[in-house]
Amino acid sequence: MFQFAKSGRKIVKGVSLLGAVAVLGACPADTDREPPVSKEVRELADCRHPAVLPDIRENLRQTIRREAQRAAEQDKRRFIDADKIAAAADRLQVRMQSVRADAKLCTAQINVIIPQALLDTAERYAPILENMSPAEIILNRTANNNLRFDGQAVMAQLDYRVNPDPQHFAVNYSDGNLSLLGNVITAALLSYGVKDMIVVNGKPLSRDAALRNAEVPRAQTVIRPDEVETLTPPPPRPEESQRQLAPPETQAPAAETAEAAPPSRVSESRLEAARDAHKSADRDIKNAWHNIEPQIQQGLIEEQQHWENRKNRDCRSAAEKGADDAESQYLHIQCDIRKTRERIKYLDSFSIQ
The missing domain is CATH 1.20.1270.180 (Substrate Binding Domain Of Dnak; Chain:A; Domain 2)
Structure with missing residues (x-):
């Protein structure tokens, strides 16, 4: 009797141990659980969705193409090639930074960098369209809005919302800054789109020939610290100016020139x-x-x-x-x-x- 009871206790303990193991096996360890993701983190991740920047680029390109086409249609002289400006839009560098999320509204700073070659070409042919320089056009058009210009990049704060659903992904822009960016850049690059051959007074001319014949004065560009020019050489000294203006026959032959000038005091x-x-x-x-x-x-x-x-x-x-x-x-x-x-x-x- 005593032996049986003892064995019975052992059996009960064994069963209890097996039950505990089964329960523990059914519950995963806490270390295996995914940590909860806060709402703020999810919203910020949506704002930084990798498809947002390509969407911004494409919207900007479409705006520039549309505005360039409209300008070409309104150009009675037919000087503007909209396809050239559209091609220039493909060369713009668009960057996004300082992304924030607030109450499902995303905010980011957008920098649109215009390659210097585009700005130089647009400035060169601006007189044909009787336009100001592209830098001055941008400065004038960003004076009373939220856009900024640093000499090469046009910057704006962009507010948008993201639907991250893969089946219905979309970026909705809640302000007009993206369209405004496109309009400003199009206006600055209009002279970049001057056709290679244009008709002036019934005569076909290359745009370089038309530029040489243009009587339109160049607009004065606003001088900014971003555009501080490198040192310009000083004007020639009076005696040098007189020597340059003198007729060839009055200048002394090479054999009769004065001896070499002494070394400069500035090394x-x-x-x-x-x-x-x-x-x-x-x-x-x-x-x-x-x-x-x-x-x-x-x-x-x-x-x-x-x-x-x-x-x-x-x-x-x-x-x-x-x-x-x-x-x-x-x-x-x-x-x-x-x-x-x-x-x-x-x-x-x-x-x-």
């Missing part, structure tokens, strides 16, 4: 160091400009143009004091650096950093 290494310092100052003033809010930038553009004109005038006067070409360049550069550094201190007072 080539010193001049090269000045050029490097000028490049550094150029970079610094561009950075100072980029650190200013766009609205404040717009108010400073005219003032910046007046400063640039004064600087160039004063530095040309400084260059005239040089005894030779190297010294004149050196004085011009030193003047430019000094005034640029002074201007940087002024612009830093408006910095958002």
Whole structure:
């Protein structure tokens, strides 16, 4: 009796142990469970969906193609080739950054970079259409809206919503900034689309020939720190100007020319160091400009143009004091650096950093 009871207890314990194992086997370990994903994380992932940027690019291209076609149809002189502008749209670089999600509304900054070759070509043929330069067109059209222009990239904040369902994927844009971007870029690139051959006064001309014959004055581009020009050579000294203007027969033969001029007081290494310092100052003033809010930038553009004109005038006067070409360049550069550094201190007072 005693033995049986003892065995019975062993059987019961064995059954209980098997039951516990079965229960544990039925419940997966906590470490195997997927961590819960918050609503905010899901929304941000939707905003960053890899198909969003291609959709933005395609919408922008369609807008530019549509606006280019409309401009070509309205061009009574038939100078504009809409297909050229559409091809230019394919070369634009579109980038998206600073993506945020807020109450199912996505926000991102869109940068549309216009290759310099496109801007240069559009500026070259702008007189044929009697247009301003592309940079000035963009500046004028971004003065009173949410768009910005830094000399090569047009920037805008874009609000949109994403339906991530693979069967019904869609991006819905809740503001008009994407269309506005397309309109501004199309206007800037219209002169890029000037046909290779155009008809002027009944005569077929290449666009380069038409450009040479154009009597349209070039529009003055707004001068900005982004577009600070490299050092221009100083004007020739008075005696050099007179020698260049003198008739050929009055100039002395080569055998009778004066002996070689003495070495310049400014060595080539010193001049090269000045050029490097000028490049550094150029970079610094561009950075100072980029650190200013766009609205404040717009108010400073005219003032910046007046400063640039004064600087160039004063530095040309400084260059005239040089005894030779190297010294004149050196004085011009030193003047430019000094005034640029002074201007940087002024612009830093408006910095958002």
